[in-house]
Amino acid sequence: MVLPVRFVLMRPRNAENLGAAARALKNCGLSDWAWVTPEVEDLGPAHRLAVHAEDVLGGVKRPDTLDAAVSDCVWVVGxxxxxxEGKRRLSPRAVGEELVARAKQGPVALVFGDERSGLTNAEVERCHDLSAVPTAPEQPSINLAQAVLLYAYEVRMAHLADSAPPPGPLPLAATDAELARVEATLEALLGAGGFLVDEKPGRTAVRDLVAPLRRSRLTRNEARLWLAALHTVRKHFPGRDDP
Incomplete structure:
Protein backbone atom coordinates (compact mmCIF):
# COMPACT_ATOMS: atom_id res chain seq x y z
CA MET A 1 0.00 0.00 0.00
CA VAL A 2 1.54 3.29 -1.08
CA LEU A 3 -0.36 6.14 0.54
CA PRO A 4 0.96 9.66 1.21
CA VAL A 5 -0.15 9.46 4.85
CA ARG A 6 2.51 10.77 7.24
CA PHE A 7 2.67 10.05 10.97
CA VAL A 8 4.42 12.90 12.79
CA LEU A 9 5.68 12.32 16.34
CA MET A 10 6.47 15.44 18.33
CA ARG A 11 9.34 15.19 20.85
CA PRO A 12 9.16 11.41 21.34
CA ARG A 13 10.89 10.41 24.59
CA ASN A 14 10.83 6.62 24.65
CA ALA A 15 12.93 4.43 22.35
CA GLU A 16 10.69 1.41 22.91
CA ASN A 17 7.71 3.40 21.67
CA LEU A 18 9.59 4.32 18.51
CA GLY A 19 10.44 0.70 17.77
CA ALA A 20 6.90 -0.46 18.46
CA ALA A 21 5.50 2.38 16.34
CA ALA A 22 7.76 1.41 13.43
CA ARG A 23 6.48 -2.15 13.63
CA ALA A 24 2.88 -0.93 13.81
CA LEU A 25 3.31 1.16 10.67
CA LYS A 26 4.90 -1.77 8.84
CA ASN A 27 2.02 -4.01 9.95
CA CYS A 28 -0.38 -1.63 8.25
CA GLY A 29 1.64 -1.08 5.09
CA LEU A 30 2.73 2.45 6.00
CA SER A 31 6.23 3.91 6.12
CA ASP A 32 6.04 7.71 5.90
CA TRP A 33 6.74 9.15 9.33
CA ALA A 34 8.75 11.86 11.04
CA TRP A 35 10.20 12.64 14.47
CA VAL A 36 10.34 16.31 15.39
CA THR A 37 13.10 17.05 17.94
CA PRO A 38 13.18 13.55 19.46
CA GLU A 39 14.47 13.32 23.02
CA VAL A 40 15.95 9.86 22.56
CA GLU A 41 19.69 9.22 22.33
CA ASP A 42 19.98 5.43 22.51
CA LEU A 43 17.94 3.76 19.76
CA GLY A 44 19.03 0.26 20.73
CA PRO A 45 15.67 -0.56 22.38
CA ALA A 46 13.88 0.79 19.32
CA HIS A 47 15.76 -1.58 17.02
CA ARG A 48 14.94 -4.51 19.30
CA LEU A 49 11.21 -3.77 19.11
CA ALA A 50 11.08 -2.90 15.41
CA VAL A 51 10.80 -6.55 14.43
CA HIS A 52 10.90 -6.84 10.62
CA ALA A 53 10.46 -3.05 10.47
CA GLU A 54 14.08 -1.91 10.52
CA ASP A 55 13.57 -0.28 7.12
CA VAL A 56 10.74 1.85 8.49
CA LEU A 57 12.76 2.77 11.57
CA GLY A 58 15.77 3.69 9.46
CA GLY A 59 13.73 5.67 6.94
CA VAL A 60 12.22 8.13 9.42
CA LYS A 61 12.47 11.84 8.60
CA ARG A 62 13.79 14.27 11.23
CA PRO A 63 12.56 17.78 10.50
CA ASP A 64 13.29 20.52 13.03
CA THR A 65 9.74 21.85 13.32
CA LEU A 66 6.14 20.81 12.87
CA ASP A 67 5.83 23.35 10.07
CA ALA A 68 8.67 21.65 8.20
CA ALA A 69 7.17 18.21 8.81
CA VAL A 70 3.80 19.07 7.28
CA SER A 71 4.66 21.86 4.82
CA ASP A 72 3.63 19.77 1.80
CA CYS A 73 0.46 18.34 3.38
CA VAL A 74 -3.06 19.22 2.27
CA TRP A 75 -4.66 18.16 5.57
CA VAL A 76 -3.17 17.93 9.07
CA VAL A 77 -4.92 16.23 12.00
CA GLY A 78 -3.70 16.49 15.57
CA GLU A 85 -13.56 26.23 18.34
CA GLY A 86 -13.48 25.90 14.58
CA LYS A 87 -11.80 22.50 14.59
CA ARG A 88 -13.66 19.23 14.22
CA ARG A 89 -13.09 16.43 16.72
CA LEU A 90 -13.12 13.25 14.68
CA SER A 91 -13.11 9.62 15.72
CA PRO A 92 -10.11 7.49 14.67
CA ARG A 93 -12.32 5.72 12.13
CA ALA A 94 -13.51 8.98 10.60
CA VAL A 95 -9.91 10.20 10.48
CA GLY A 96 -8.77 7.04 8.69
CA GLU A 97 -11.50 7.38 6.09
CA GLU A 98 -10.85 11.07 5.48
CA LEU A 99 -7.08 10.64 5.38
CA VAL A 100 -7.46 8.06 2.62
CA ALA A 101 -9.92 10.25 0.72
CA ARG A 102 -7.80 13.41 0.99
CA ALA A 103 -4.58 11.54 0.19
CA LYS A 104 -5.79 11.42 -3.40
CA GLN A 105 -5.21 15.19 -3.51
CA GLY A 106 -1.80 15.22 -1.84
CA PRO A 107 0.11 14.22 1.31
CA VAL A 108 -1.79 14.24 4.59
CA ALA A 109 -0.48 14.09 8.14
CA LEU A 110 -1.47 12.81 11.56
CA VAL A 111 0.37 14.49 14.45
CA PHE A 112 1.02 12.92 17.87
CA GLY A 113 2.24 14.76 20.96
CA ASP A 114 4.95 13.55 23.31
CA GLU A 115 4.30 10.85 25.89
CA ARG A 116 4.26 13.25 28.83
CA SER A 117 2.15 16.25 27.85
CA GLY A 118 0.85 15.70 24.32
CA LEU A 119 0.62 18.51 21.80
CA THR A 120 1.22 22.10 22.82
CA ASN A 121 -1.45 24.75 22.33
CA ALA A 122 0.48 26.15 19.38
CA GLU A 123 0.70 22.71 17.76
CA VAL A 124 -3.02 22.14 18.23
CA GLU A 125 -3.71 25.48 16.55
CA ARG A 126 -1.43 24.49 13.66
CA CYS A 127 -3.58 21.42 12.90
CA HIS A 128 -6.65 21.69 10.70
CA ASP A 129 -8.74 19.25 12.74
CA LEU A 130 -8.39 17.11 15.86
CA SER A 131 -9.02 13.51 16.82
CA ALA A 132 -9.12 11.56 20.06
CA VAL A 133 -9.62 7.94 21.03
CA PRO A 134 -12.84 7.57 23.09
CA THR A 135 -11.15 5.82 26.01
CA ALA A 136 -12.74 5.05 29.36
CA PRO A 137 -12.60 7.96 31.83
CA GLU A 138 -10.85 5.74 34.38
CA GLN A 139 -7.81 5.55 32.06
CA PRO A 140 -8.08 8.27 29.40
CA SER A 141 -4.51 8.22 28.06
CA ILE A 142 -2.98 5.51 25.90
CA ASN A 143 0.59 4.64 25.02
CA LEU A 144 2.09 6.45 22.02
CA ALA A 145 2.87 3.25 20.11
CA GLN A 146 -0.64 1.97 20.79
CA ALA A 147 -2.10 5.19 19.42
CA VAL A 148 0.04 4.89 16.29
CA LEU A 149 -1.14 1.32 15.76
CA LEU A 150 -4.78 2.24 16.30
CA TYR A 151 -4.75 5.06 13.75
CA ALA A 152 -2.59 3.10 11.30
CA TYR A 153 -5.11 0.27 11.45
CA GLU A 154 -7.97 2.64 10.67
CA VAL A 155 -6.04 4.03 7.71
CA ARG A 156 -5.41 0.54 6.40
CA MET A 157 -9.03 -0.54 6.78
CA ALA A 158 -10.22 2.61 5.01
CA HIS A 159 -7.72 2.03 2.21
CA LEU A 160 -8.78 -1.59 1.77
CA ALA A 161 -12.43 -0.55 1.61
CA ASP A 162 -11.62 2.21 -0.86
CA SER A 163 -9.63 -0.08 -3.16
CA ALA A 164 -11.99 -3.07 -3.05
CA PRO A 165 -13.35 -4.08 -6.47
CA PRO A 166 -16.96 -3.06 -7.08
CA PRO A 167 -19.48 -5.77 -6.22
CA GLY A 168 -20.88 -7.82 -9.05
CA PRO A 169 -24.52 -7.63 -10.10
CA LEU A 170 -26.98 -8.83 -7.50
CA PRO A 171 -29.04 -11.93 -8.32
CA LEU A 172 -32.68 -11.37 -9.21
CA ALA A 173 -34.84 -11.18 -6.10
CA ALA A 174 -37.96 -13.29 -5.74
CA THR A 175 -41.13 -11.39 -6.55
CA ASP A 176 -44.02 -11.07 -4.15
CA ALA A 177 -46.05 -13.41 -6.38
CA GLU A 178 -43.34 -16.09 -6.18
CA LEU A 179 -43.18 -15.79 -2.40
CA ALA A 180 -46.98 -16.03 -2.28
CA ARG A 181 -46.79 -19.30 -4.24
CA VAL A 182 -44.25 -20.64 -1.75
CA GLU A 183 -46.60 -19.70 1.08
CA ALA A 184 -49.64 -21.27 -0.59
CA THR A 185 -47.75 -24.47 -1.41
CA LEU A 186 -46.44 -24.72 2.16
CA GLU A 187 -49.96 -24.20 3.52
CA ALA A 188 -51.33 -26.97 1.29
CA LEU A 189 -48.54 -29.33 2.32
CA LEU A 190 -49.01 -28.65 6.03
CA GLY A 191 -52.75 -29.10 5.68
CA ALA A 192 -52.30 -32.41 3.87
CA GLY A 193 -49.90 -33.58 6.55
CA GLY A 194 -52.32 -32.79 9.35
CA PHE A 195 -50.36 -29.92 10.83
CA LEU A 196 -53.15 -27.41 10.19
CA VAL A 197 -56.42 -28.25 11.88
CA ASP A 198 -58.24 -24.95 12.19
CA GLU A 199 -58.05 -22.85 9.04
CA LYS A 200 -57.82 -19.48 10.77
CA PRO A 201 -55.04 -20.39 13.21
CA GLY A 202 -53.42 -22.26 10.33
CA ARG A 203 -53.09 -19.12 8.28
CA THR A 204 -51.33 -17.44 11.21
CA ALA A 205 -48.97 -20.40 11.60
CA VAL A 206 -48.15 -20.45 7.89
CA ARG A 207 -47.41 -16.74 7.85
CA ASP A 208 -45.15 -17.12 10.87
CA LEU A 209 -43.28 -19.93 9.13
CA VAL A 210 -42.92 -17.96 5.90
CA ALA A 211 -41.93 -14.70 7.62
CA PRO A 212 -38.22 -15.68 7.96
CA LEU A 213 -38.15 -16.49 4.24
CA ARG A 214 -39.50 -13.06 3.41
CA ARG A 215 -37.03 -11.37 5.75
CA SER A 216 -34.13 -13.26 4.18
CA ARG A 217 -34.93 -11.72 0.78
CA LEU A 218 -34.90 -14.92 -1.24
CA THR A 219 -33.54 -14.79 -4.75
CA ARG A 220 -35.70 -15.97 -7.62
CA ASN A 221 -33.72 -19.20 -7.90
CA GLU A 222 -34.04 -19.84 -4.16
CA ALA A 223 -37.82 -19.34 -4.30
CA ARG A 224 -38.07 -21.77 -7.21
CA LEU A 225 -35.99 -24.30 -5.28
CA TRP A 226 -38.35 -23.99 -2.30
CA LEU A 227 -41.32 -24.58 -4.61
CA ALA A 228 -39.69 -27.61 -6.22
CA ALA A 229 -38.87 -29.11 -2.82
CA LEU A 230 -42.38 -28.52 -1.47
CA HIS A 231 -44.00 -29.99 -4.59
CA THR A 232 -41.77 -33.07 -4.32
CA VAL A 233 -42.84 -33.67 -0.72
CA ARG A 234 -46.45 -32.92 -1.70
CA LYS A 235 -46.46 -35.96 -4.01
CA HIS A 236 -46.42 -38.21 -0.94
CA PHE A 237 -49.97 -37.09 -0.13
CA PRO A 238 -52.05 -38.47 -3.04
CA GLY A 239 -55.62 -37.43 -3.57
CA ARG A 240 -55.08 -33.80 -2.56
CA ASP A 241 -54.88 -31.06 -5.15
CA ASP A 242 -51.90 -28.74 -5.30
CA PRO A 243 -52.61 -25.03 -4.89
Whole structure:
Protein backbone atom coordinates (compact mmCIF):
# COMPACT_ATOMS: atom_id res chain seq x y z
CA MET A 1 0.00 0.00 0.00
CA VAL A 2 1.54 3.29 -1.08
CA LEU A 3 -0.36 6.14 0.54
CA PRO A 4 0.96 9.66 1.21
CA VAL A 5 -0.15 9.46 4.85
CA ARG A 6 2.51 10.77 7.24
CA PHE A 7 2.67 10.05 10.97
CA VAL A 8 4.42 12.90 12.79
CA LEU A 9 5.68 12.32 16.34
CA MET A 10 6.47 15.44 18.33
CA ARG A 11 9.34 15.19 20.85
CA PRO A 12 9.16 11.41 21.34
CA ARG A 13 10.89 10.41 24.59
CA ASN A 14 10.83 6.62 24.65
CA ALA A 15 12.93 4.43 22.35
CA GLU A 16 10.69 1.41 22.91
CA ASN A 17 7.71 3.40 21.67
CA LEU A 18 9.59 4.32 18.51
CA GLY A 19 10.44 0.70 17.77
CA ALA A 20 6.90 -0.46 18.46
CA ALA A 21 5.50 2.38 16.34
CA ALA A 22 7.76 1.41 13.43
CA ARG A 23 6.48 -2.15 13.63
CA ALA A 24 2.88 -0.93 13.81
CA LEU A 25 3.31 1.16 10.67
CA LYS A 26 4.90 -1.77 8.84
CA ASN A 27 2.02 -4.01 9.95
CA CYS A 28 -0.38 -1.63 8.25
CA GLY A 29 1.64 -1.08 5.09
CA LEU A 30 2.73 2.45 6.00
CA SER A 31 6.23 3.91 6.12
CA ASP A 32 6.04 7.71 5.90
CA TRP A 33 6.74 9.15 9.33
CA ALA A 34 8.75 11.86 11.04
CA TRP A 35 10.20 12.64 14.47
CA VAL A 36 10.34 16.31 15.39
CA THR A 37 13.10 17.05 17.94
CA PRO A 38 13.18 13.55 19.46
CA GLU A 39 14.47 13.32 23.02
CA VAL A 40 15.95 9.86 22.56
CA GLU A 41 19.69 9.22 22.33
CA ASP A 42 19.98 5.43 22.51
CA LEU A 43 17.94 3.76 19.76
CA GLY A 44 19.03 0.26 20.73
CA PRO A 45 15.67 -0.56 22.38
CA ALA A 46 13.88 0.79 19.32
CA HIS A 47 15.76 -1.58 17.02
CA ARG A 48 14.94 -4.51 19.30
CA LEU A 49 11.21 -3.77 19.11
CA ALA A 50 11.08 -2.90 15.41
CA VAL A 51 10.80 -6.55 14.43
CA HIS A 52 10.90 -6.84 10.62
CA ALA A 53 10.46 -3.05 10.47
CA GLU A 54 14.08 -1.91 10.52
CA ASP A 55 13.57 -0.28 7.12
CA VAL A 56 10.74 1.85 8.49
CA LEU A 57 12.76 2.77 11.57
CA GLY A 58 15.77 3.69 9.46
CA GLY A 59 13.73 5.67 6.94
CA VAL A 60 12.22 8.13 9.42
CA LYS A 61 12.47 11.84 8.60
CA ARG A 62 13.79 14.27 11.23
CA PRO A 63 12.56 17.78 10.50
CA ASP A 64 13.29 20.52 13.03
CA THR A 65 9.74 21.85 13.32
CA LEU A 66 6.14 20.81 12.87
CA ASP A 67 5.83 23.35 10.07
CA ALA A 68 8.67 21.65 8.20
CA ALA A 69 7.17 18.21 8.81
CA VAL A 70 3.80 19.07 7.28
CA SER A 71 4.66 21.86 4.82
CA ASP A 72 3.63 19.77 1.80
CA CYS A 73 0.46 18.34 3.38
CA VAL A 74 -3.06 19.22 2.27
CA TRP A 75 -4.66 18.16 5.57
CA VAL A 76 -3.17 17.93 9.07
CA VAL A 77 -4.92 16.23 12.00
CA GLY A 78 -3.70 16.49 15.57
CA UNK A 79 -4.38 13.84 18.19
CA UNK A 80 -5.76 15.70 21.18
CA UNK A 81 -8.82 15.47 23.41
CA UNK A 82 -9.06 19.24 23.65
CA UNK A 83 -12.06 21.06 22.22
CA UNK A 84 -11.05 23.97 20.02
CA GLU A 85 -13.56 26.23 18.34
CA GLY A 86 -13.48 25.90 14.58
CA LYS A 87 -11.80 22.50 14.59
CA ARG A 88 -13.66 19.23 14.22
CA ARG A 89 -13.09 16.43 16.72
CA LEU A 90 -13.12 13.25 14.68
CA SER A 91 -13.11 9.62 15.72
CA PRO A 92 -10.11 7.49 14.67
CA ARG A 93 -12.32 5.72 12.13
CA ALA A 94 -13.51 8.98 10.60
CA VAL A 95 -9.91 10.20 10.48
CA GLY A 96 -8.77 7.04 8.69
CA GLU A 97 -11.50 7.38 6.09
CA GLU A 98 -10.85 11.07 5.48
CA LEU A 99 -7.08 10.64 5.38
CA VAL A 100 -7.46 8.06 2.62
CA ALA A 101 -9.92 10.25 0.72
CA ARG A 102 -7.80 13.41 0.99
CA ALA A 103 -4.58 11.54 0.19
CA LYS A 104 -5.79 11.42 -3.40
CA GLN A 105 -5.21 15.19 -3.51
CA GLY A 106 -1.80 15.22 -1.84
CA PRO A 107 0.11 14.22 1.31
CA VAL A 108 -1.79 14.24 4.59
CA ALA A 109 -0.48 14.09 8.14
CA LEU A 110 -1.47 12.81 11.56
CA VAL A 111 0.37 14.49 14.45
CA PHE A 112 1.02 12.92 17.87
CA GLY A 113 2.24 14.76 20.96
CA ASP A 114 4.95 13.55 23.31
CA GLU A 115 4.30 10.85 25.89
CA ARG A 116 4.26 13.25 28.83
CA SER A 117 2.15 16.25 27.85
CA GLY A 118 0.85 15.70 24.32
CA LEU A 119 0.62 18.51 21.80
CA THR A 120 1.22 22.10 22.82
CA ASN A 121 -1.45 24.75 22.33
CA ALA A 122 0.48 26.15 19.38
CA GLU A 123 0.70 22.71 17.76
CA VAL A 124 -3.02 22.14 18.23
CA GLU A 125 -3.71 25.48 16.55
CA ARG A 126 -1.43 24.49 13.66
CA CYS A 127 -3.58 21.42 12.90
CA HIS A 128 -6.65 21.69 10.70
CA ASP A 129 -8.74 19.25 12.74
CA LEU A 130 -8.39 17.11 15.86
CA SER A 131 -9.02 13.51 16.82
CA ALA A 132 -9.12 11.56 20.06
CA VAL A 133 -9.62 7.94 21.03
CA PRO A 134 -12.84 7.57 23.09
CA THR A 135 -11.15 5.82 26.01
CA ALA A 136 -12.74 5.05 29.36
CA PRO A 137 -12.60 7.96 31.83
CA GLU A 138 -10.85 5.74 34.38
CA GLN A 139 -7.81 5.55 32.06
CA PRO A 140 -8.08 8.27 29.40
CA SER A 141 -4.51 8.22 28.06
CA ILE A 142 -2.98 5.51 25.90
CA ASN A 143 0.59 4.64 25.02
CA LEU A 144 2.09 6.45 22.02
CA ALA A 145 2.87 3.25 20.11
CA GLN A 146 -0.64 1.97 20.79
CA ALA A 147 -2.10 5.19 19.42
CA VAL A 148 0.04 4.89 16.29
CA LEU A 149 -1.14 1.32 15.76
CA LEU A 150 -4.78 2.24 16.30
CA TYR A 151 -4.75 5.06 13.75
CA ALA A 152 -2.59 3.10 11.30
CA TYR A 153 -5.11 0.27 11.45
CA GLU A 154 -7.97 2.64 10.67
CA VAL A 155 -6.04 4.03 7.71
CA ARG A 156 -5.41 0.54 6.40
CA MET A 157 -9.03 -0.54 6.78
CA ALA A 158 -10.22 2.61 5.01
CA HIS A 159 -7.72 2.03 2.21
CA LEU A 160 -8.78 -1.59 1.77
CA ALA A 161 -12.43 -0.55 1.61
CA ASP A 162 -11.62 2.21 -0.86
CA SER A 163 -9.63 -0.08 -3.16
CA ALA A 164 -11.99 -3.07 -3.05
CA PRO A 165 -13.35 -4.08 -6.47
CA PRO A 166 -16.96 -3.06 -7.08
CA PRO A 167 -19.48 -5.77 -6.22
CA GLY A 168 -20.88 -7.82 -9.05
CA PRO A 169 -24.52 -7.63 -10.10
CA LEU A 170 -26.98 -8.83 -7.50
CA PRO A 171 -29.04 -11.93 -8.32
CA LEU A 172 -32.68 -11.37 -9.21
CA ALA A 173 -34.84 -11.18 -6.10
CA ALA A 174 -37.96 -13.29 -5.74
CA THR A 175 -41.13 -11.39 -6.55
CA ASP A 176 -44.02 -11.07 -4.15
CA ALA A 177 -46.05 -13.41 -6.38
CA GLU A 178 -43.34 -16.09 -6.18
CA LEU A 179 -43.18 -15.79 -2.40
CA ALA A 180 -46.98 -16.03 -2.28
CA ARG A 181 -46.79 -19.30 -4.24
CA VAL A 182 -44.25 -20.64 -1.75
CA GLU A 183 -46.60 -19.70 1.08
CA ALA A 184 -49.64 -21.27 -0.59
CA THR A 185 -47.75 -24.47 -1.41
CA LEU A 186 -46.44 -24.72 2.16
CA GLU A 187 -49.96 -24.20 3.52
CA ALA A 188 -51.33 -26.97 1.29
CA LEU A 189 -48.54 -29.33 2.32
CA LEU A 190 -49.01 -28.65 6.03
CA GLY A 191 -52.75 -29.10 5.68
CA ALA A 192 -52.30 -32.41 3.87
CA GLY A 193 -49.90 -33.58 6.55
CA GLY A 194 -52.32 -32.79 9.35
CA PHE A 195 -50.36 -29.92 10.83
CA LEU A 196 -53.15 -27.41 10.19
CA VAL A 197 -56.42 -28.25 11.88
CA ASP A 198 -58.24 -24.95 12.19
CA GLU A 199 -58.05 -22.85 9.04
CA LYS A 200 -57.82 -19.48 10.77
CA PRO A 201 -55.04 -20.39 13.21
CA GLY A 202 -53.42 -22.26 10.33
CA ARG A 203 -53.09 -19.12 8.28
CA THR A 204 -51.33 -17.44 11.21
CA ALA A 205 -48.97 -20.40 11.60
CA VAL A 206 -48.15 -20.45 7.89
CA ARG A 207 -47.41 -16.74 7.85
CA ASP A 208 -45.15 -17.12 10.87
CA LEU A 209 -43.28 -19.93 9.13
CA VAL A 210 -42.92 -17.96 5.90
CA ALA A 211 -41.93 -14.70 7.62
CA PRO A 212 -38.22 -15.68 7.96
CA LEU A 213 -38.15 -16.49 4.24
CA ARG A 214 -39.50 -13.06 3.41
CA ARG A 215 -37.03 -11.37 5.75
CA SER A 216 -34.13 -13.26 4.18
CA ARG A 217 -34.93 -11.72 0.78
CA LEU A 218 -34.90 -14.92 -1.24
CA THR A 219 -33.54 -14.79 -4.75
CA ARG A 220 -35.70 -15.97 -7.62
CA ASN A 221 -33.72 -19.20 -7.90
CA GLU A 222 -34.04 -19.84 -4.16
CA ALA A 223 -37.82 -19.34 -4.30
CA ARG A 224 -38.07 -21.77 -7.21
CA LEU A 225 -35.99 -24.30 -5.28
CA TRP A 226 -38.35 -23.99 -2.30
CA LEU A 227 -41.32 -24.58 -4.61
CA ALA A 228 -39.69 -27.61 -6.22
CA ALA A 229 -38.87 -29.11 -2.82
CA LEU A 230 -42.38 -28.52 -1.47
CA HIS A 231 -44.00 -29.99 -4.59
CA THR A 232 -41.77 -33.07 -4.32
CA VAL A 233 -42.84 -33.67 -0.72
CA ARG A 234 -46.45 -32.92 -1.70
CA LYS A 235 -46.46 -35.96 -4.01
CA HIS A 236 -46.42 -38.21 -0.94
CA PHE A 237 -49.97 -37.09 -0.13
CA PRO A 238 -52.05 -38.47 -3.04
CA GLY A 239 -55.62 -37.43 -3.57
CA ARG A 240 -55.08 -33.80 -2.56
CA ASP A 241 -54.88 -31.06 -5.15
CA ASP A 242 -51.90 -28.74 -5.30
CA PRO A 243 -52.61 -25.03 -4.89
Missing amino acids: TSSRKV
